[in-house]
Amino acid sequence: MKSYDVVVVGAGNAALCAAISARESGAEVLVLERAPKHKRGGNSYFTDGAIRFAYNDLDDIRKLIPELTGEQAGKIVMPTYGTEDYYQDLMRVTGGESKPELAEQLVNLSYQTIRWVKEQGVEFELNYSNQSFEKDGKYQFWGGLPVKTKNIGMGLMAALFSRAEEIGIDIVYEARAIELKKEDQRISSVIVEMLEQTIEVNTSAVVLACGSFEANEGMRKKYIGEEWGAAIVRGTEYNTGDGLTMALAAGAQPFGEWSGCHAIGTDYQAPRVGDFSKPGDIFKKHSYPLSIMVNQEGHRFVDEGADFRNYTYAKYGKEILKQPGHVAYQIYDQQVRPMLRKEYNLEEATYHKADTLGKLADQLPVNKQQFLETIEEYNGAVMEGNYNPTVKDNKGTQGITPPKSNWALPIEKGPFFAFPVTCGITFSFGGLKVSPNAEVLDENEQPIPGLFAAGEMVGGIFYGNYPGGSGLMSGAVFGKLSGNTAVSYIQAARTVH
Incomplete structure (x- = not known):
């Protein structure tokens, strides 16, 4: 297999946002999806598509849903939900545990990221049925979560896959990444099991966005508690902690609430x-x-x-x-x-x-x-x-x-x-320690050169609980960030060499 600038492990919302942003910055990108094609999309495929972002007013919402008519808008009561509201909700439900430097990235970049996601072809609609009640002839929205993707998680993933294929991102299915290799302390390749063989894919940067360990019964019992063997797995069966295992073996620092989950x-x-x-x-x-x-x-x-x-x-x-x-x-x-x-x-x-x-x-x-x-x-x-x-x-x-x-x-x-x-169980909260720009950090708080993470693999944002719709938003924010940061890293490394 040819070499790539960036290899993205996983193919859910966070992974494809990473792949698309890296490709937009000029990188040659490969996406490795462990699942077969008909089961692609990770947990994102199963969501109801509700996504939480900060907004000022209904006009901000209408930029995402331009087909909303003036007559329809006149029947909507839409409370403001600014960055401070979002931040305070996140801190309130996590008992103040969410790390400010990561929480601020999620909150402050949420609106511009959702606009970018729309530019990739994802369509949105108002979440009338689950986030509003009709009163006096008007729809009164509540809870800071008024928008969802059209056709729920299926629509989100269909649009992102379409965009990825349109701009020339290579996607390989039934490809399980199992190991990260280094040269001169930098990530240099990924070992992949596919087609009943093991191959090595050379790359300058890897973005890990292949979910947490909620589908691994042994890891659930070990880290969250013995009773968690009885939990139903709501999403993909392929989120068994592969990315976490690889990253820790490569020197990454575990971080966040490993004993907690959504x-x-x-x-x-x-x-x-x-x-x-x-x-x-x-x-x-x-x-x-x-x-x-x-x-x-x-x-x-x-x-x-x-x-x-x-x-x-x-x-x-x-x-x-x-x-x-x-x-x-x-x-x-x-x-x-x-x-x-x-x-x-x-x-x-x-x-x-x-x-x-x-x-x-x-x-x-x-x-x-x-x-x-x-x-x-x-x-x-x-x-x-x-x-x-x-x-x-x-x-x-x-x-x-x-x-x-x-x-x-x-x-x-x-x-x-x-x-x-x-x-x-939806996903586990235990992840990796990353910088605000999605660089994976080692035990000395230093970035591991060439290694980045997004989505459920980012530890330190959610503890004990989370505000609904924040998972998809975090995936998009840190996905886009990780792709951009990976390309900046590659460009800087080439300049040095």
């Missing part, structure tokens, strides 16, 4: 690994702030209404995994059933329905007496107030533990519904 409540009957024949984030169950969640023992175990789902869903999967049988039940009555997100209406959705709470309990493997007592106690604790799911309405509970801080309505109007959920 994990959500997903349908109890969801496939054990991502099913490419059913793309999109169709198994998640994210209307739980309007529910109460009960375990098999009949007890509640989290504050379902602590915050908008954007800021709690990535950590509540872990709480479900801790429950007996790794299962919980989201309980709704007819008052809120029409408000639930669209995934609750798909044929893939698993649920139980009954005219009374007693009959509902009979359908579930729960402690019936405790289940009914928990709901009775909850109903009695609901405070008066104005119920409004477009804001944190402070309509909570009093005198019960855990509380429900917002969106508390008595569960009293039949029919009643129970949606069983388990834990699905």
